Each structure stands twice: as structure tokens, then as C-alpha cells.
Amino acid sequence: MQKNSQAFKREHFPSHLVGALTYIMWNVPAAGDYLISAWVSDKPFREFPLKAGQEDLNSFAHIDVATPKFTRNVAPEIQIGAKGTVIFYCSGGFREFRITVTQKSDGGEKEIFNSEHLSRGDHFVMVPIVSGKYDFTVDSKKQPGTITVRSSSEKKTPASQLEPKQATATDGGLSPDKIELRPGQPLVLEIQTSKKFEITLLRDKPTPKRIRTIPTPNSPA
Amino acid sequence: MADFTLALSRNGIKDILVTLADRAAGKVNSDPVPLGTSVSYTVSTSWRFEVGDLFFAPMIELNETDFVLDFHFKFRIEVPKIEVGGQTVCFAKPFGEVSCVTLPVITLYDGGVFEFDIGIDGFRSEIEGAIDFQIVHFKPEESDQLDTTIRFFWENRVSNAFAETPEVSDFFAMAMKQGWELRIIPGWMDFDLIDEPGTIAGQFERELSNAITTWGADLSASDRNALLDLSGDLTTLIEGLLDIHDDHDTWILARISELGIVREVAKILSDRLGFFYLVKLLHEQKFPISEDIPFSEDIPPVRFEISNAALTIEPEELRIEVDIKAPDL
Numbered sequence: 438m439q440k441n442s443q444a445f446k447r448e449h450f451p452s453h454l455v456g457a458l459t460y461i462m463w464n465v466p467a468a469g470d471y472l473i474s475a476w477v478s479d480k481p482f483r484e485f486p487l488k489a490g491q492e493d494l495n496s497f498a499h500i501d502v503a504t505p506k507f508t509r510n511v512a513p514e515i516q517i518g519a520k521g522t523v524i525f526y527c528s529g530g531f532r533e534f535r536i537t538v539t540q541k542s543d544g545g546e547k548e549i550f551n552s553e554h555l556s557r558g559d560h561f562v563m564v565p566i567v568s569g570k571y572d573f574t575v576d577s578k579k580q581p582g583t584i585t586v587r588s589s590s591e592k593k594t595p596a597s598q599l600e601p602k603q604a605t606a607t608d609g610g611l612s613p614d615k616i617e618l619r620p621g622q623p624l625v626l627e628i629q630t631s632k633k634f635e636i637t638l639l640r641d642k643p644t645p646k647r648i649r650t651i652p653t654p655n656s657p658a
Numbered sequence: 659m660a661d662f663t664l665a666l667s668r669n670g671i672k673d674i675l676v677t678l679a680d681r682a683a684g685k686v687n688s689d690p691v692p693l694g695t696s697v698s699y700t701v702s703t704s705w706r707f708e709v710g711d712l713f714f715a716p717m718i719e720l721n722e723t724d725f726v727l728d729f730h731f732k733f734r735i736e737v738p739k740i741e742v743g744g745q746t747v748c749f750a751k752p753f754g755e756v757s758c759v760t761l762p763v764i765t766l767y768d769g770g771v772f773e774f775d776i777g778i779d780g781f782r783s784e785i786e787g788a789i790d791f792q793i794v795h796f797k798p799e800e801s802d803q804l805d806t807t808i809r810f811f812w813e814n815r816v817s818n819a820f821a822e823t824p825e826v827s828d829f830f831a832m833a834m835k836q837g838w839e840l841r842i843i844p845g846w847m848d849f850d851l852i853d854e855p856g857t858i859a860g861q862f863e864r865e866l867s868n869a870i871t872t873w874g875a876d877l878s879a880s881d882r883n884a885l886l887d888l889s890g891d892l893t894t895l896i897e898g899l900l901d902i903h904d905d906h907d908t909w910i911l912a913r914i915s916e917l918g919i920v921r922e923v924a925k926i927l928s929d930r931l932g933f934f935y936l937v938k939l940l941h942e943q944k945f946p947i948s949e950d951i952p953f954s955e956d957i958p959p960v961r962f963e964i965s966n967a968a969l970t971i972e973p974e975e976l977r978i979e980v981d982i983k984a985p986d987l
Contacts, residue, residue, distance in 0.1 A: 441766045445881045458742070460761060464751055494751060497759040520753050526743075526762040558752030562761065564742045566884050596742045601761070603749070620884065621742045623761060627749065 443531045448638035450563045450571075452606070452628075453553040455502055456533035460526045461552050462560035463538065465489045468519040470541040471549075475502035475525075475534040482534065485512045493518025502534045503527040525552075555628045561606065564596075564623045567638055573611050575634045582611025584636060586618045596621025605629050660968070660979030664937070667975050672712050674936045678842065679707035690734075699733045707785070714973050717788040717845050725783045731776040731862075733869075740767040774869035778861050788845035791976060793967045795941070796839050832938050838967045839935035840978060939964055939980070 443457040455461050455475075465471070471487040485500055496518035502525055504512070517523065525536050538550035555561060565571065565586045573582030601623035605612045608630045618624055666674070683706040690698045710722030741763050748758040944959040951957055966981040 441764065444764065444766050445884050458764065460743075462759065464753070494753065494755050494757045499762040501762070520751065522751075522757070522759050524759060524762055526764065528762075528764060560747075560749065562747075564764070566742075566766075596740070597744050597763070599745070601745050601747050603747070623743065623745060623747070625747050625749070 441529045443529065444566060446567075447565070448567050448569075448640075450565070450636040451533075452555060452561050452626075452634045452636075454533040454535060455525045455552065456527050457529070457531075458564040458566065460524050460560075460562040460564075461536060461555070462522050462524050462562065463536075463550050464522050464558055465517055465519055466549065468492070472539045472541065472546070473500065473523070473525075474537045474539070476537065477532050477534060479535075482532070483512070486514045487517060487523070487538075488514050489517050489519045489521065491518055492520050494520045496521030498523050500525050501528045502536070503530045503532065553633065554631055556631055557629060559628045561626045561628060562601075562623050563626075563636060564621060565618060565638075566620045568620060570639045571636050572639055573606075573634065573636055575608055575610075575630065575632050577635075580608075580610035580634075581614045582616075583614065584611075584616045584618060584624065586620055588620050594619070599623075601625050603627065606634055608632060661982045662980040664978040664980065665975050666937075666978075668712060668714060671718065671976055672709065675709050675712070675842075678936065679709050683707065697733070697735050699731055701732070702730045704728045714971055714976075716971065717790045718971070719788045720785060723785045723787070725785050727781045727783070728779040729777070729781075731778070733774055733776070735772045737767075737769055737772050739765055739769040741765050774872065776862060776865040776869060778865065786848050790843045790845050791936075791969055791971065792841050792843050793969045793978065794839045794841050794935075795837075795967075796935070796938075797836050798834055832940070833935070835940055836942075837938050837940040838964050838980070840937040840969070841935050937978070939967075 441457065447456070447458045450459055465487070468489045468491065471489065473485040473487055474481055475483045475485075483502060483504070485502075487498070498515050498517045498521065500515065500523060525534075527534065536550070536552040537548055539546045540549045565584070568586045568588055571584040571586065573580050573584070596619070599619050599622040602616060602618060603625045604616055604627070606626040606628055611626075616624060683704070685702060685704040687702045688700050690700050692698045705725060705727050708724040708726060710720065710724070713719040713721065743761040744763040746758050746760050748756055750756050942961060942963050944961050946959050947957060962982045962984055964980055965983045968979045970977045970979070
């Protein structure tokens with residue numbers, strides 16, 4: 438029995454990293470040549486050349502940043518239409534990746550996307566599995582927004598058949614501020630903030646042990 | 659007037675029938691039966707008879723005779739991959755138009771084969787029926803049933819220990835020879851295969867539930883619960899794969915009827931049971947002159963042939979009358 442171990446432990450979803458059960462969606466601005474880099478702790482891990490051709494808003498490409506190493510560590514060129522959408526994801530493993538995109542031109546190379554600074558038009562998707570309440574923080578400060586993941590007591594629908602829910606992430610919190618999900622149901626967040634945000638499972642505080650009071654001669658009866 | 663008369667009492671007949679019932683016990687192993695693309699099962703079914711009371715008039719009627727069935731199901735289920743993602747999401751692009759993308763699929767559990775056994779034993783069905791007796795002059799060279807019957811018996815014998823008993827080996831030693839046999843002829847027979855389908859279904863349901871709890875035994879409790887959350891309830895999943903839904907009674911009876919147990923047993927009773935003689939006298943009997951003097955060329959045995967045999971059933975006994983003659987030398 439093989440399972441995707443990391444996915445079962447995922448309780449913390451930082452917006453700037455692609456890892457188990459998170460996707461980042463980025464829209465290609467124009468035709469041209471791009472180089473996508475996946476970083477682990479500021480070290481380049483993998484590069485993916487991307488070529489955007491004729492405009493096609495409905496085109497999209499999946500890029501698995503955790504795919505096994507390519508020959509010379511460079512993936513084959515990925516084709517997409519200009520203004521199409523690239524979805525970065527991680528099929529397995531324990532690593533989390535920061536993503537950058539560099540546009541190549543005659544004048545040189547210019548970084549046009551960095552997942553540390555998501556902006557309007559980008560999307561962050563999380564697929565939580567672990568049940569419980571998740572908090573929403575922007576720049577480490579708690580903002581309004583709670584995501585509750587609750588398994589159904591009724592006959593359960595397989596996760597892959599659950600409709601994704603959509604919400605907006607802003608500097609001031611989540612909109613709507615209360616979201617309920619089933620385990621494995623995707624939450625698609627439209628980005629309307631340039632700040633990093635995090636979604637984290639709230640762990641119940643351990644119940645303090647009852648202290649047994651030993652009566653003393655002076656204790657009241 | 660017959661030269662020789664053999665009489666069997668009712669109790670004597672019953673003793674013989676009890677022995678015969680042991681010989682009629684059998685076992686059927688099904689081929690793998692597919693249920694959809696990811697589930698298959700095999701069933702081995704063994705049965706035996708427990709003889710009750712007999713009444714002689716005019717055939718011999720069986721009362722309170724039980725037909726006992728044991729089932730052993732072996733299931734093989736290919737549990738499918740459990741995945742998240744794959745849904746379509748539509749959103750407004752910064753360029754002003756709405757477009758749709760498909761989320762990548764992430765595999766959480768890559769599937770596997772889940773095998774489990776379910777044994778359901780001791781289901782009884784009361785048989786009512788009648789049997790008759792017949793004297794047959796058996797000649798091996800004229801029997802087209804001999805080879806297949808013996809092969810069937812040996813392939814389906816209840817156990818080696820049973821096959822190796824002197825009684826059974828004596829039976830087969832005599833079975834190949836020409837002789838006069840007293841055989842059972844099935845008259846009519848009536849029974850419901852399973853008297854109480856709800857009971858067998860209930861036992862099956864409990865066993866299935868126990869088996870499913872063993873699934874994913876190598877996972878931690880939390881991972882297993884997470885997988886069950888994602889896959890939908892596993893019992894529902896497996897019952898869906900097995901096509902059981904909520905009606906265990908109908909399902910189990912359909913599986914049993916697919917095996918053709920009734921057909922198989924009826925075939926044995928009607929076709930093969932006739933091969934199993936109760937009493938046999940060899941066509942040409944040989945007796946030594948004395949127990950102390952073995953056969954030899956100098957001292958040939960006393961020999962005689964049975965020229966005719968007839969059978970009569972009376973209320974309390976069964977009588978066989980035999981005519982004998984000296985063989986042609």
C-alpha cells in the first residue's frame with residue numbers, strides 16, 4: 438500500500454509555497470519565452486522552460502514541481518497560449534517550493550512573478566484533508582476568516598467529486614469569513630493582497646490534568 | 659422359490675443409508691466470478707446429509723433428513739486510487755474574461771489489492787423425499803458412467819482420511835467388478851436451499867464488516883480515517899464494488915444460486931448416487947474349500963454364479979431373493 442505521506446500531515450498552508458495539497462495559479466501575460474524556477478530554501482531545485490504562443494485564454498498547463506530530475510536538470514519546453522493559466526503543484530514528497538518566473542527578451546531576463554508576492558489575478562488553492570478549524574493570518578497577524586473542515590456523517594461523496602469552493606483573500610481577511618469544507622474539497626482563493634498569508638489548523642490546547650487535592654489538618658471540613 | 663434370500667431390516671437400511679450419506683457429501687469450488695472490473699470472488703461450498711427417520715410404504719420415505727451447507731467465500735478487491743483534485747474551476751482573468759481550468763490530480767493512495775475470506779458454516783435445510791431400491795446387474799464394460807463417476811468422487815472427496823477408510827477402499831475394489839448391486843434410486847425430493855436467508859445474510863454482513871476493519875492495517879489510525887473520509891465510507895465503497903447495496907439477503911442468495919449448488923447436488927443424487935451400491939454380490943462368487951486352505955491350482959475354489967435377483971419392500975424389511983447356478987467350466 439503506497440500513500441502520499443506528506444499529504445496526511447499537512448496542517449499549515451503558507452500562500453507563497455507550493456507543496457502537498459496546494460496549487461498556485463499564474464496567468465501568462467503575453468506571448469514569449471519564460472523560465473520557471475522552483476526553489477527550496479532559496480536554492481534552485483528545478484527549471485521549466487515555457488513558451489507562450491498565440492493568445493488562448495482557455496489554455497492551461499500543469500507543472501509538477503516535484504517531478505523526478507530531468508536530463509541536465511532542465512525539463513522539456515512547455516507550450517501554452519498567451520494569457521493562458523499555469524497551475525503549479527506538487528505531486529508528492531516533503532518539500533515545499535517557492536516559484537519564480539523570468540521572462541526572456543533581447544534585452545535580457547526579467548523576473549515577472551514570484552510566489553512570495555502574489556497579486557491580483559493569481560490564485561492560491563488548498564485542499565485540506567485534516568479535519569478541524571483553520572485560522573487565516575496576514576503577515577502573521579490574525580485576520581477575520583475561519584475555514585472549518587468537517588467530514589460528513591452521512592454517506593460520503595468521494596473527494597474528487599466535491600465541487601471546489603471559491604473565496605477571496607484580502608489584507609483584511611477572508612471573504613466570506615466563514616468557509617466550510619469537506620476533507621479533500623478544494624478552496625480556490627482569489628488573491629487581492631500583495632502580502633503573504635497563512636492558513637493554519639488550530640490545535641486544541643491540551644486539557645490540564647486535574648490536580649488531586651490532598652486534605653491537610655487545616656483544610657476546611 | 660429363490661435359492662437364497664437376503665433380508666434387511668429398517669434399522670439395517672438406515673445404517674446403510676447413513677454410510678451412503680457420507681459418500682454423497684461433496685464439495686464444489688467455483689471459478690473466480692467477476693463482479694464488475696475490480697472485484698472477484700470464489701466460493702467453495704461443501705455439503706453433507708444427516709439422515710433422519712425412514713418410512714417404508716411403498717417407497718422408502720425420508721423424514722427429518724438435513725442437508726447441511728458450509729460456504730467459504732474468498733474475495734479479491736482492487737481498491738481504487740484515492741485522489742484529490744481533477745475538478746474544473748472557472749474564474750475571471752485579469753484580462754477581463756472568464757476561463758476554466760482543471761485542477762491537477764494528486765494521488766493520496768495508489769490503490770491496492772485487498773483480499774479477505776468469509777466463512778459461513780452449518781446452514782441446514784430439511785429435505786423431504788422418497789427413494790426406491792433397484793437390483794442392477796452391473797457390467798463395467800457396459801457402463802459409460804464409471805470413469806467420470808470415480809474421477810468426480812476422488813476429486814471431490816471430503817477428505818483423504820475418509821477416502822482411505824477400509825469401507826471406502828473396499829467399496830471401490832468391488833465397484834469395478836461385474837456383479838449384482840442393490841442401489842438407491844432417488845424418487846422425489848423437496849427442499850429449500852436456504853431456509854432462512856436473513857440469517858445467512860446477517861452472518862455474511864458481520865463477517866464482511868470484520869474483514870473491512872482489517873483494511874489498511876499498515877496505516878496509522880489517523881491516516882486510515884483520513885483515507886476513509888476521502889474515499890467515502892469504505893464499507894459503502896466495497897459494498898458498491900460488490901454491488902451489494904442494502905439488500906444482503908438477495909445478494910447472498912444470488913451468489914449461491916450462481917454456483918449451481920442445487921443443480922450440482924441434484925445431479926449427484928439423480929445421476930451419480932445410482933453408482934453407489936448398498937450391497938453387492940459378485941457375478942461369479944468364489945469360496946475356498948476351507949479357511950485354512952488357500953486357493954491353488956490343485957484345490958480350486960467352490961464357484962457359483964448368480965443367475966437372477968429380485969427385490970421386495972415390505973413395511974418392516976427389504977428382501978432380496980437370489981437364484982444361483984453352477985458356472986459353466
